[in-house]
Amino acid sequence: MKGSSITGIGVHVPDGELRNDELAERLNVSEEWIFGRTGIRSRHIVGDADSSSSLGTVAAQRALDHAGLVAGDLDTIITATISPDLQFPATACLIQHSIGATNAAAFDLGAGCSGFLFALAQAKALVESGSARRVLIVGADVLTRCADRNDRRSSILFGDGAGATVVEGIDAPTEIGRFVLRTDGSSPELLCVPKDSPYIQMNGREVYKAAVAGMTEVVSDAIDSEGLDLDKTWLVAHQANARILEAVARRLEWPEHRVIVNIEHYGNTSSASIPLALNEAMDDGRLQDGDDVMLTAFGAGFAWGAGLIRWRIPSPTKRKEVQREALHV
Structure with missing residues (x-):
């Protein structure tokens, strides 16, 4: 294999939604004030039963379906998150179990909001070095739980969600x-x-x-x-x-x-x-x-x-x- 390519993608956001009108009332500001500073009108927020791993599991399965693969085809799972379910084990381990990827090594990567990009660089390196053939990257965060709901600076910014991509080796020049x-x-x-x-x-x-x-x-x-x-x-x-x-x-x-x-x-x-x-x-x-x-x-x-x-x-x-x-x- 000479190169690597993204072959599938999947995303998932929770059902809950927090609109600017609700935030404006809580924070005693206007909707225009929020939008003018952020460009945001609404954001998805997790419920009590949601987590980074539950959102990531859905996104991961959709990415596998899009790539035409099953979980058993994966060699590695990298989860980029700064809001893990637990201090340990890694959220990637929970996703690995949830999707049934019994052949895959799994680990977390923490690089703040750059996590997905750093994970993609790692996946490329694994595939192009011959250490893996198929790598699943999951970017999942629930930062609304880390934002003070009464803080104007942070509560207006964050939403929750997950996205996943499959990176595979190809017998052609790299696409990454x-x-x-x-x-x-x-x-x-x-x-x-x-x-x-x-x-x-x-x-x-x-x-x-x-x-x-x-x-x-x-x-x-x-x-x-x-x-x-x-x-x-x-x-x-x-x-x-x-x-x-x-x-x-x-x-x-x-x-x-x-x-x-x-x-x-x-x-x-x-x-x-x-x-x-x-x-x-x-x-x-x-x-x-x-x-x-x-x-x-x-x-x-x-x-x-x-x-x-x-x-x-x-x-x-x-x-x-x-x-x-x-x-x-």
Whole structure:
């Protein structure tokens, strides 16, 4: 095997929804105040019976179905989460059991909201080194449980959800390109859950500046190495905040019509945000076979990065159409 490719994707969000009108009443602010600062109008929230593993299990099974695989085909499961079900064992172990992936090693990866991107880089390395043939990545977080419901800074931002992708080895040049990954652990207090509190602590102004500068830098590095035409390349960034997304795209001079944004109805879903955005763009027909997609994320740590993928999977509806046509040949 010479390369690796994403061959399936699946997502899941909980049924509960928290709209801006409800938040506005609780926080004594206006709906416009919330939307103007975040670009968010609503977000999905977990119920008492939900967890990162329960959301991730549904997304994982949908990704396997999309790839035409069963759980027993997997060699490895990587779960990117910063809201695990338990301190240990890993949430990946719980998902492994839930889907019946008895042949797969399973472990968690924590890189804040950049978790999915870092996990994708790890999956590529495992597959292209020959250490694995099929890797399932699950990005799942329930950060509404870590946000103080009375804190205007954090309670308006976060939503819950999960997204999963299957990465497989291919006998062809890789469809998952070079990654540019960075970490700066010098100021953890700017974005963290401190020892003396169960809630997210965030310096919004400093996080904004670091996120915009960081994602701009790594995407620029990746662009230079890949020689991309921005008019033909999608930009999918971690859906942290609409103002951050707009600032990054503006600094990169990325064409607005090639930037995928879906934060309005999901909020910041941490490790789930990139697969949620990819899945929506696939389903609505924007993301087509052969499209180049630049992924970038920034999260607590700080940890951030960027990487290029080539999209090679049809939507589930399109795949069924192709399968039906094949049966009639």
